[in-house]
Amino acid sequence: VDFSDSSGTISEISVFLAGNPNSGKSSVFNLLTGLNQKVGNYPGVTVDKKTGSYRHNNIRVTVTDLPGSYSMNYRSKDEQVASEILQNPQHNIIYVADSSALKRSLYYFSQISERGNNVLLVLNMADIADEKGIEINYSQLASLLGVEIVSVNARTGEGIDELKEKTNKVFTVAQRKNEQIICGNTSERYTQISNLLQKTVKINSTKTSDRTYKIDNILTHKYFGIPLFLILLLLVFQSVFSWSQWPMNAIEWLFTEFGSLVSEIIPQGAVNDLVVNVIFAGLGGVMVFIPQIAFLFFFISILEDTGYMARVSFMMDKIFRKFGLNGRSVIPLISGTACAVPAIMSARTIGNNKERIITMLVTPLMSCSARLPVYTLIIALVIPESTKYGFGLQGFTLLALYLIGIITALLAAVFFSKIINTKEDNYYIMEMPEYRMPRWGNIFMTIYEKIKIFVVDAGKIIIAISIVLWFLTYYGPSSQFNAIEEKYSVQFKNASGEEEIKKLQIQINAEKLEASYAGMLGHAIEPVIEPLGYNWKTGIALIASFAAREVFVGTMATIYSVGNSDNTQGIKEKMEQDINVTTGEKTYSLAAGLSLLLFYAFAMQCMSTLAVMYRETKSIKWPVIQFLYMTFLAYFAAFTVYQLVK
Amino acid sequence: MPDIETKIFLSEMKPGSEGIIFSFANENRTTEALMEMGLLLHEKILVERVAPLGDPMIVFVSGNRISIRKNDAANICVLSKI
Numbered sequence: 001v002d003f004s005d006s007s008g009t010i011s012e013i014s015v016f017l018a019g020n021p022n023s024g025k026s027s028v029f030n031l032l033t034g035l036n037q038k039v040g041n042y043p044g045v046t047v048d049k050k051t052g053s054y055r056h057n058n059i060r061v062t063v064t065d066l067p068g069s070y071s072m073n074y075r076s077k078d079e080q081v082a083s084e085i086l087q088n089p090q091h092n093i094i095y096v097a098d099s100s101a102l103k104r105s106l107y108y109f110s111q112i113s114e115r116g117n118n119v120l121l122v123l124n125m126a127d128i129a130d131e132k133g134i135e136i137n138y139s140q141l142a143s144l145l146g147v148e149i150v151s152v153n154a155r156t157g158e159g160i161d162e163l164k165e166k167t168n169k170v171f172t173v174a175q176r177k178n179e180q181i182i183c184g185n186t187s188e189r190y191t192q193i194s195n196l197l198q199k200t201v202k203i204n205s206t207k208t209s210d211r212t213y214k215i216d217n218i219l220t221h222k223y224f225g226i227p228l229f230l231i232l233l234l235l236v237f238q239s240v241f242s243w244s245q246w247p248m249n250a251i252e253w254l255f256t257e258f259g260s261l262v263s264e265i266i267p268q269g270a271v272n273d274l275v276v277n278v279i280f281a282g283l284g285g286v287m288v289f290i291p292q293i294a295f296l297f298f299f300i301s302i303l304e305d306t307g308y309m310a311r312v313s314f315m316m317d318k319i320f321r322k323f324g325l326n327g328r329s330v331i332p333l334i335s336g337t338a339c340a341v342p343a344i345m346s347a348r349t350i351g352n353n354k355e356r357i358i359t360m361l362v363t364p365l366m367s368c369s370a371r372l373p374v375y376t377l378i379i380a381l382v383i384p385e386s387t388k389y390g391f392g393l394q395g396f397t398l399l400a401l402y403l404i405g406i407i408t409a410l411l412a413a414v415f416f417s418k419i420i421n422t423k424e425d426n427y428y429i430m431e432m433p434e435y436r437m438p439r440w441g442n443i444f445m446t447i448y449e450k451i452k453i454f455v456v457d458a459g460k461i462i463i464a465i466s467i468v469l470w471f472l473t474y475y476g477p478s479s480q481f482n483a484i485e486e487k488y489s490v491q492f493k494n495a496s497g498e499e500e501i502k503k504l505q506i507q508i509n510a511e512k513l514e515a516s517y518a519g520m521l522g523h524a525i526e527p528v529i530e531p532l533g534y535n536w537k538t539g540i541a542l543i544a545s546f547a548a549r550e551v552f553v554g555t556m557a558t559i560y561s562v563g564n565s566d567n568t569q570g571i572k573e574k575m576e577q578d579i580n581v582t583t584g585e586k587t588y589s590l591a592a593g594l595s596l597l598l599f600y601a602f603a604m605q606c607m608s609t610l611a612v613m614y615r616e617t618k619s620i621k622w623p624v625i626q627f628l629y630m631t632f633l634a635y636f637a638a639f640t641v642y643q644l645v646k
Numbered sequence: 647m648p649d650i651e652t653k654i655f656l657s658e659m660k661p662g663s664e665g666i667i668f669s670f671a672n673e674n675r676t677t678e679a680l681m682e683m684g685l686l687l688h689e690k691i692l693v694e695r696v697a698p699l700g701d702p703m704i705v706f707v708s709g710n711r712i713s714i715r716k717n718d719a720a721n722i723c724v725l726s727k728i
Contacts, residue, residue, distance in 0.1 A: 071682045075675070103709050104684055186681045190708070212711070216695065216704075225698045314713045318699040427676045427718070429683060432704055432711040 013171045014062040015120075016085055018112060019096035020105055021068035022307075022433040024124040027154035028096050029065040030445050032164070039453065041618065047081045056164040059172070063094075070104065072111040075427070077353055089115045092171045094163075096122045099129035099136060099151075100434065102201065106145075106193045110182035113147065120170045121149045122163060127156075128434055131211075133204035141200040144181065155439055212307075212434045220311050229312060233334060236299045241338055241369075244291035251291070255284025273474055274467075282466035285548065286459040289341050289608065290451055296335055296342040297450050301443040303331075304349060307433040317428065323410045324417020326355040333359070333409060336366030337402070340609045341458075344616055345450055354422040358413050360616060361626055364609050365409035367402045367601060370549040373568075374600045375401060377553055381572050382593025401601050408602065408633070453615065461611035469518075469547050476516035484511045510561040518543050532599065532635070533592030533642040535580070542605070549605045591645035595638040603634035654726050656691070656705070657719035664692040665726030667707075676718050684708025691724060 019025040029037070033052025040049045050065040066085060067078035074080040085091060093112060097105035102123075113119045123129075123136065142149040148170050152159035182192045219225060259280035266272045303309045313327030320327050328350045335343035343363045350356040367375075375398060383394045488508050495501050513519055514536075522539030529539055537559045545552040553571065560574035578587040588596075604610065604627045613623040653668055667689050670677045677685075684707050685691065692706040702715040 071679075073678070073682070075679060101709055107682065107684075186678075187686045190684065190686050213694065220695060220698065220704075222698050310713070314702060314704065315697055315699070317713075317715070318697060318701045427679060428702065428713075428715050429676070429679055429718070430713045431683070432713055434711075 011058070011172070012060045012062065013092060013167075014064070015092040015094050015167060015171060017063060017065045017094050017096060018082060018086060018108075019068060020070055020098060020101075020108060020431075022431060023068065023096045023098040023105060024154045025068055025096040026065060027439055027442055028094075028122060028124060028152060028160075028163075029063060030441055031154055031157055031160045032061075032063055035445075035448075039449065042081050047078050054164070057168055059168050061164075061167060069108065070431075071108055076351065078351075086112050086117070087115065089117050091117055093117050093119045094122055094167065095119055096124050099123045099125050100132050100134060102134075102136075102197060103190065103193055106182070106196075107186075107189055110189050110193065113145075114183060118171055118173075119147050120163075120166055121145065121147045123149060123151045124154050126151050126153045126158075128436065135202040135204060137200045137202075141196075144196055144200065146181070155437075212432075215435045216311070216432075219308065220315055225311075225315055229315060233330075237334060237338060240292060240295040240299065240335075243295050247291040248288050251287050252284055255280045255287070259284075270474065274470065277474075278463070278466050278470045282463050283459075285466070285608075286455060286462050289339070289454060292339050293342045293345065293450055293454055294447050296338075296346060297447045298443065300331060300346050300349065301446045302438045305436075305438040305442060307435045309349060310430060310432050313430060314432065321428070323413040324355070324358055325413050326350045326352060326359065329355065329359040329413075332363050333366055333406075336363040336368060336409075339368050339370070340364040340366070340606065341454070341612050342450075344609065344612050345454065348616070354417070354420055357420065357617065357622060358416045360613060361416055361622065361629075362409040362412045364604060364606065364626070364630065365405050365412060365602065367405040368549075368606075370606065371401075371600055373550045374545075374552045375597060377556070377568055377572060378588075378593050378596050378600075380568070381575055381588050382590050397597070401597060404598075405601055412629070412633075454612065457615040458608065458611040461614065462608050465607040465611075466547060469544065472518040472521065473513060473516050473544060476512065476519065480515040481512060484508060484515060506558075506561045509558055513540065513555075513558050531642065532638040533589070533595045533646070535578075535587055537578070538596070542599075542603075545605050547607055549600060552600070552605075589646075591642045594645055595642035598641055599634045599638040601634075602630055602637055604630035651725055651727055653723055655720050656693070656722040656724050657703075657716040659693045659724060659726060661693055661695045661703075663726060664690065665724035667691055667722060668725045669723045671721045671723060674721075677721060680712075680714065680718070680722075683712055684710045685712070685722065 017025055017029055029050065029052065033054050036054065037050060037052030040051065041047075042049045047067060051062060052065075053060060053062045055061070064085075066082040069079040069082050071079075072083050072086065074083045086093065095109050095112060097109060109119075109121065121142070123138070129136065136151075138149050138151060148166050150159055150163045150166050152163055154160075182189050182196070184192070219228065221228070259276040262280065263272055263276045266275060300309075303312070309328065309331075312330065316327035316330050320329050329347070331349070332343045332347040335346055340363050343366075344360045347356050347359045347363070350359055379394050379397050383397050386393055388396075485508075488504060491504055492501065495504055514522075518540055519536070521543050522536040522541075525539045525543075526534075526536045529542070534542070537556075540559060541552045541555040544555040553568070556571050556575065560571055560578075575588050576586065579585070580587045610623040610627060613626055614620060617623070654665070655671075659665070667685060667687055669687070685705075686708065689707055694704045694706050694711065696703045700716075702713050703719060704711060704713050705719075706712075
């Protein structure tokens with residue numbers, strides 16, 4: 001049938017994709033729309049709205065992928081969104097059913113189709129049904145249900161053209177005749193569905209495959225199940241960590257090189273500094289997360305797509321529910337030891353909204369890799385190199401910091417699970433999907449989507465904060481800046497040799513930083529941070545390292561006129577020599593050092609994490625709560641340890 | 647020895663054992679959700695396995711493989727052959 005009219009104008013239809021979780025709905029969506037999709041918002045809720053479009057025979061079809069659900073009786077916000085859209089009898093619906101679990105699939109279908117919408121039924125995963133010996137009489141089923149049926153194998157793309165054809169046909173006619181034959185309460189519906197399937201489906205039991213059962217015997221084994229998972233997890237994070245390393249270095253190198261190239265073209269001054277430090281360093285600071293996000297989601301999507309993630313939840317549920325978390329929280333929490341940004345994004349796999357929020361709130365307490373440079377510097381500064389009971393004290397301190405992070409994260413989870421109210425039911429019922437090979441198309445689509453979301457949505461916020469931080473450190477009251485310039489201009493004239501000029505430049509930078517707005521802020525917060533054992537210099541570093549924790553080291557290098565942040569030894573020596581004028585003792589005593597370590601273990605010193613938290617919860621509330629509770633925790637811990645050890 | 651049918655709570659059933667769902671001790675949102683997943687009266691149910699730490703469990707019912715917690719399973723009475 002040709003639907004294009006003679007003038008060649010395009011008519012438009014809009015359809016909604018509905019179905020159970022694990023029905024392959026997303027694969028069908030990806031096959032229909034390809035890369036032509038975008039993620040938006042449903043008004044007023046935090047649920048992602050995935051839409052895409054394609055053209056077939058002069059008809060433009062807009063497809064919206066609804067959150068998967070088992071029933072119109074919603075139990076979560078995602079399911080509520082789906083139910084409310086499906087309740088509108090004007091909406092066109094493509095219902096994706098799992099051919100290998102027709103009974104359950106048709107239950108939700110019966111609730112949807114009784115409203116008289118135009119519905120097209122897609123029977124997906126014909127391959128798995130075939131393996132299980134399921135034979136479906138499509139034409140008979142279609143006539144009994146009163147709908148058009150398309151058989152699709154989303155894995156191979158088989159049947160997609162027919163789906164597009166029938167979509168055009170079904171949704172361009174007026175309302176369908178409502179011939180609903182399944183109705184009543186849950187058990188009545190199931191009885192009617194069973195009767196219907198008895199007529200239309202043959203199960204060749206000799207072909208029945210119990211592959212999933214056999215795989216589960218190994219992967220969820222009483223003794224080996226959990227150790228196997230931990231080994232797998234270790235391998236995954238080891239790969240994420242080591243594989244991301246060189247692309248991250250390459251991205252950093254690229255942006256630094258470009259920055260210095262551009263810096264030579266633009267005349268020295270504020271514009272130059274802005275371009276180099278904000279545009280290049282800031283953009284580089286966003287892009288540098290891409291390798292970690294890509295690799296982490298590569299593995300997570302495989303775990304999810306094969307069906308293994310549901311088993312992780314099954315095995316870890318007993319432990320994690322005690323802390324108000326979900327079995328799946330183990331992935332974000334452990335990813336958090338590398339970086340909280342991809343970790344928080346990976347919490348999306350947790351279905352329960354409350355458990356997901358709690359997981360995201362506590363994940364940044366896990367010691368991420370950006371804390372390591374700070375830890376290393378401070379530990380080298382205040383912890384003696386001696387060994388006790390065969391343990392190096394420095395190594396022991398580092399281990400203790402990691403453990404403190406884990407324990408605090410779990411305790412914070414308990415705390416939040418007590419205080420966060422939810423309208424959602426707190427219940428645990430989970431389908432254990434059949435094991436299957438990963439669908440690579442879906443996996444690369446997920447990676448692409450995650451990177452896009454991070455770069456576009458979180459990137460905007462990160463660049464904006466970078467500009468503010470840059471302004472604070474680069475500018476100050478002009479009278480003071482002029483005085484510094486004047487003071488050094490004479491010395492610059494008298495300087496002989498490049499070496500000396502370089503030295504002067506480092507000194508001038510240090511003085512300017514102290515006179516800058518950030519420096520003023522550092523001085524201003526001194527009374528607040530004094531009880532923690534810090535002076536204004538630490539104050540500046542605390543403010544500047546809000547951009548990212550590792551900035552602490554670089555800022556310290558500038559303040560102490562060391563020049564190069566790679567020169568850890570130099571920074572350490574300068575910090576060691578810093579004497580507190582009032583007490584006459586070392587500024588970085590053991591007490592102040594421990595206090596600083598704990599402060600960095602707990603404080604929310606990372607704008608990228610806050611930006612991603614905002615993106616994932618779509619609310620300013622959660623990043624603010626996260627920032628406040630972590631800062632409070634950091635201050636309290638640092639204060640206590642400093643006052644006790646002092 | 648002939649098979650004896652006894653009523654037993656789903657939570658107490660051993661992995662590998664099966665029975666017929668006999669009754670729900672009390673009906674709440676969870677049992678409602680379970681029914682929608684196919685845990686219906688008179689339906690055959692098989693306890694496939696229990697998690698390594700003893701809870702939750704995986705049951706096979708109405709063609710679905712579902713993981714449920716033992717405290718929810720304690721709500722479901724099953725007629726089982728011993």
